[in-house]
Amino acid sequence: MGPMADAARHFLVQDGWTLTPVEERARGRTAFTAEKGDRRVLVRSREDAGQLIVYSVCRVEVEPVMRQAVGAFLMRLNWGMPFGNFELHYPSGEIRFRTSLTSADPTIGDALVRPLVRANVSTMDRYLADIAAVAGGTLPPDLSDALG
Numbered sequence: 622m623g624p625m626a627d628a629a630r631h632f633l634v635q636d637g638w639t640l641t642p643v644e645e646r647a648r649g650r651t652a653f654t655a656e657k658g659d660r661r662v663l664v665r666s667r668e669d670a671g672q673l674i675v676y677s678v679c680r681v682e683v684e685p686v687m688r689q690a691v692g693a694f695l696m697r698l699n700w701g702m703p704f705g706n707f708e709l710h711y712p713s714g715e716i717r718f719r720t721s722l723t724s725a726d727p728t729i730g731d732a733l734v735r736p737l738v739r740a741n742v743s744t745m746d747r748y749l750a751d752i753a754a755v756a757g758g759t760l761p762p763d764l765s766d767a768l769g
Contacts, residue, residue, distance in 0.1 A: 623668035624727040626651035629675070632734040633664070654678075660742055663717070671724050675738055676708075676717040677745035683714035683756045691716070694755045698748060704740055707748075716752060718745045 622630065630653065633640060638655035643663070652665045663676040683691050688711055695707040695716065705720035720741040722733060754760065 622651045623666055625668055625671070625673045625724075625729055626653075626664070626666035628729045628731070629664045629666065629673055629734050629738075632731050632738065633662075635731075636735075636738075638662075660745075662738065662742065668727060671727060672721055673724075673729065673734070673737065674719060674721040675741045676719050677741050679716035679718070679745060679749065679752060681716060681749070681753045681756050683709070683716060685714065687756050687758065688714055690758075690760070691752065691755050694752070694760075702744075705744060720744075 630640060633655045636657070638657045641654045641656075643652040643654055650665065650667050650669075652663065655662045655664060659680060661678045661680070663678060665674045665676075666672065667674070688709065691714075692709045692711070695709055699706045705718055708717045708719055709715075710717075718741055720737050722729070722737055724733070
C-alpha cells in the first residue's frame with residue numbers, strides 16, 4: 622500500500638469503518654472497500670498518478686427497465702455539481718458517487734482525506750431517496766414531465 626492509500630485507510634479506521642482489501646491488478650494501485658452501518662465505499666489509490674478516488678456505492682438496485690430514467694436523473698444531478706459526480710454502470714445497474722483528489726505530494730493526511738470522504742458520503746445520503754424513487758418508478762414531481 623502506498624502513502625495515499627495508507628492515509629485513507631488510517632482515516633477510515635479512526636472514523637469507525639470496517640475495511641476489506643480488494644485485489645488490484647495494476648502495479649502501484651491499491652483498492653479496498655469500507656463499510657459503516659448501511660454505507661459502503663470503495664477507495665482506490667493510483668500512487669503513480671498521485672490520485673485518491675472514493676466511490677460511495679449506492680444500495681439501490683436499478684432494474685434494466687429503469688436504467689434509462691435513472692441515468693437521465695443522475696445526469697441532471699451532475700449538472701453544476703461542484704465536487705464529484707454520479708455514475709451508472711448500465712450493464713449491472715450499479716450507481717456510485719465519485720470524488721477524488723490529485724496531489725503531487727503523496728503524503729496526504731486526514732486534513733485532505735476527511736473532506737473527500739465526508740463530502741462523498743453526505744452527497745450520496747442527500748440524493749438517495751430521490752434515486753430510489755426514480756429507480757422504483759416514482760419520479761419526484763419536478764422531474765416527472767422531463768423524464769416521463
